[in-house]
Amino acid sequence: MSVLSVLKERGFVDAVTHTxxxxxxxxxxRAxxxxxxxxxxTSLHVGSLVCIMALAHMQRCGHRPIALVGGGTGLIGDPSGKTEMRQIITQEQIDENKAGIRAQLSRFIDxxxxxxxxxxxxxWLTKxxxxxxxxxxxxxFSINRMIKAESYKARMDSEEGLTFIEFNYMLLQAYDFMKLAQNYDALLQMGGSDQWGNIVAGIDLIRxxxxKxxxxxxFPLITTASGIKMGKTHKGAVWLDPDRFSPYDYYQFWVNCDDADVxxxxxxxxxxxxxEINHVKTLEGxxxxxxxxxxAYEATKIAHGKTQARAALKASASVFGAIEVPDDLLPGSTISRGIHSSASDGAVPTTQIDRNDVNENDFIIDLFTRTGLCTSKSDARRLVKQGxxxxxxxxxxxxxxKIGELDLDQGEMLLRAGKKKYHKIILK
Structure with a gap:
């Protein structure tokens, strides 16, 4: 099966030029x-995963992917999909962000x-x-054609309007495509559906x-079954950097997806x-x-490694109860089969607190604020009132x-906010 057929079958493709x-x-x-x-x-997020996985599929099918970091265009900002001008960032910030992006991409691409x-x-752009x-x-480039592009039309119709610096973005991205075709024989550009105008402009410039x-x-814009843009949660963006979004929380993001999205x-x-995936469409309950x-296990394993995926699975079982993984369900997965019920230290978000800093006179709502389960005391009070x-x-x-004597004697306290947000406190 060709890589284009693979991408189509798995739901990646929105539109193709010269099919x-x-x-x-x-x-x-070998494209x-x-x-x-x-x-x-400093980190990509789940909203970038479709693009990252597409590059991974290209490599797995024998082709060579290029991840192009926009260190030059990042100094300007892409107006695509934006209703206001992006904040311009410095070269120092770009260099720091590049290092983080490379580390994350290396999990998916060799x-x-x-x-x-x-x-x-x-x-090449800065020269x-x-x-x-x-x-x-x-x-x-024809101005008449450029202003018909959706990315430009949206900005021109906005209150802020389209700046001249952003108007140059299509030329620069097309120039990128030309340079990559010229120096690396890269004749295929992929991207989100909002990039269609920029991609077509590059194809025309190369011709x-x-x-050539x-x-x-x-690729289509991925939204959840509830219509929310992929990667947005109550905590904000679902980052691929484990320091910004823990592997346990990453696992929970996937395991809590809507039934219609599985x-x-x-x-x-x-x-x-x-x-195997098509069989899942027949399952329920x-x-x-x-x-x-x-x-959740497979997605976490790809982004954070097998060790972190196993730890998140065990931690989830310890918090939510035993988890059974049948032998015949998605057998291509490397997940351990059987019943998972043991905990894994460090997988559930944990805070260590000196025992002397906590006593029976402390209010429990202070712990919810201190651990970040609630953003403020008023948020914690609201959570308590809502049960x-x-x-x-x-x-x-x-x-x-208040915290009870028994809570202190146990040495550990497990907080829960709502149905799915947990945090462990270890008294040392």
Whole structure:
């Protein structure tokens, strides 16, 4: 099966340019493809996973992926999908963010021996001379066509409008595509559906300047069954950096997905065979929850490694009760089969507190604030009044409830906010 067929079957593809020619190109060549990543933070998040997994599939099918970090375009900002101008970041921030992005991408893509490349468009964009660029590149672009692009139309219709610096973004991204085609024979660019106009502009520029046929694939915007943009939670973004979003919380993000999303997320965010995933579509109830466990394990294993995935699985079992993983459910998964019920130290978010800093006169709501389960004391009081605050499995009854002697003697306290947010306190 060709990589394009793989991507289509698993739900990655929104639109393709030159479909027949691209199929032929991918079947008869070791293609080099690329996707751009905006270095606006030290970590990528789950919203970038479709792009990352697409590059991983390209590599697994024998092609060479390029992850292009926008160190140059990041100094300007992409207006695509934005209703206001992005904050411009410094070169120092970009360098720091690049280091974090490389570490995360290395979990999904093998960069050894140039099997994949991590490049920075600052390498060529920051050396451009303005007049030669306008003469050699700008002359190929029609203003009439550019302002019809959705990314520009949305900004032009906004109250803030479109700045001239952002208007140049399409030219720069098209120039990126041309440079990669010229220097690395990268003739396929992939990206989110909001990048369609930029990708097509690059294909046209390559045809005009290099006389080569280039191609584009765009991916759909992934939303949950409830219509929420992928990767958004009550805690904010679901980061791939374990220091910003723990492997345990990452596991919980996946295991708590909507029933309607399980099979789709297995196809997009794991490498399990599609014939096994298609069987999940027939499941419901407890059987579907077991499939969620495998989804969470596999997604966590890819992003954080097998050790962290196993620890998160055991921690989840210790908090929520025994978890059964049948032998015949998604057998391609490396998850341990049988019943999981033992805890794993350190997997549940944990805070160590000096025993002398806690006494029977302390209010329980202070612990919820101190551990970050609640953002403030008023937030903690609201949680208690709504019946969603628990200490060691027992509901906190009043906002002025204090820590008991028994709680202190146990040496550990387990807080719960709502149904799924846990935090362990260890008294030392």
């Amino acid at each position: 027949a020619e691209l199929e032929e190109y991918l079947e008869n060549n 080099t493809c690329y996707i751009g990543f905006d270095p606006t933070a 960069f050894n021996n140039d099997q994949a490349l991590l490049l920075d468009n600052a390498q 451009l001379e303005y007049i030669p660029f306008l003469r050699d590149i700008g002359r190929h 005009r300047t290099l006389g 046929q280039a191609f584009g694939i765009t 099979a789709r997320f297995l196809a997009l965010f794991t490498f399990l065979p599609m014939d 407890a059987d579907l929850n077991k499939a969620k466990t495998i989804l 969603g605050a628990y200490l060691n499995g027992s509901r906190v009854s009043t906002i002025d409830q």
